[in-house]
Amino acid sequence: FNLFVWLSPFPLGVPGLMAGTVSDTHPWRLALRWEINSALSYLGLFVLLSVLGLGLNALYWTQIARATVGQLPGGRSSLAHARHIWAGLLELMLLLIFVSILIGAPVSMAMMVAAFISPWLVQLAALMGLSITLWVFLYLVFVVHGIALRDSSFLEAVRLSLTLMRFQFFPAVGLLLAGVLIYFGLGAVWSLPDDDSWLKAAAIAANAFI
Numbered sequence: 001f002n003l004f005v006w007l008s009p010f011p012l013g014v015p016g017l018m019a020g021t022v023s024d025t026h027p028w029r030l031a032l033r034w035e036i037n038s039a040l041s042y043l044g045l046f047v048l049l050s051v052l053g054l055g056l057n058a059l060y061w062t063q064i065a066r067a068t069v070g071q072l073p074g075g076r077s078s079l080a081h082a083r084h085i086w087a088g089l090l091e092l093m094l095l096l097i098f099v100s101i102l103i104g105a106p107v108s109m110a111m112m113v114a115a116f117i118s119p120w121l122v123q124l125a126a127l128m129g130l131s132i133t134l135w136v137f138l139y140l141v142f143v144v145h146g147i148a149l150r151d152s153s154f155l156e157a158v159r160l161s162l163t164l165m166r167f168q169f170f171p172a173v174g175l176l177l178a179g180v181l182i183y184f185g186l187g188a189v190w191s192l193p194d195d196d197s198w199l200k201a202a203a204i205a206a207n208a209f210i
Contacts, residue, residue, distance in 0.1 A: 003036065006049035012089055012096075012144070013053050014060050054093065058086035061148040073151030081151075088147035091154045096137065103133050139165045141176065 008014055036042050062082045066072055072081045107129030114121035142164050146157030165172055190207045193199035 003042075003045055003049060006046055007053035007056060009050040009053045009093065012057060012093055014057050050093075051090070054089040055082075055086050058082040058089060061085050061144060065148045068149060073149070076151075081148075084151070085144075085148050088154045088157065089144065092140070092143050095158075096140070099136050100133060103129055103136070107132075138173070138176075141165070142172070 036045065059078075059082050062072070062078050062085060065081065066078070072078065076084070107125055110125040110129075111122050114125050139162055140158065142161040143154075143157045146152040146160040147154065150157070150160070152160060186207065190203035193203055
């Protein structure tokens with residue numbers, strides 16, 4: 001397992017073509033391995049790389065904000081705005097974890113009870129839990145946009161995202177589906193070259209540009 005996948009923490013990280021892959025072949029003919037044998041080190045790296053990944057994501061959103069609105073909100077410098085986004089991303093990640101636990105705990109209990117009745121009820125409970133979680137995440141999908149583009153506080157960005165999804169649900173879902181199709185469609189194209197081919201290096205650059 002490639003620990004550096006945590007530099008793009010799901011679902012807030014910037015996706016990368018080679019994120020999480022483990023391969024001994026690369027276009028530059030060099031593969032470095034660093035094995036972790038301690039659970040405490042594993043946990044520490046998970047937290048550290050996730051926080052750093054959100055910081056990199058904040059820099060990415062800072063550049064998007066600059067390119068979209070022409071100048072950063074409030075006349076901030078890039079680093080100052082990136083710190084604002086970074087803090088918002090950390091708060092959003094904590095909220096998503098809390099929501100996942102809040103939904104997952106009763107669903108897990110329901111699944112254990114359902115296991116004594118019927119396997120179909122277990123699958124139904126799992127499906128319902130997943131559906132509720134995705135529904136909540138869907139309503140929070142534009143929180144980052146509010147923080148990065150409108151210079152909103154975290155709570156204000158949450159309110160704006162909920163309002164947007166409430167009044168523009170189907171257009172917003174259509175936009176998200178189009179983005180998902182483009183992402184996975186191009187991802188399939190970029191994944192065609194072999195890992196030891198220089199075409200893979202070109203695919204990584206093209207994926208980063210898109």
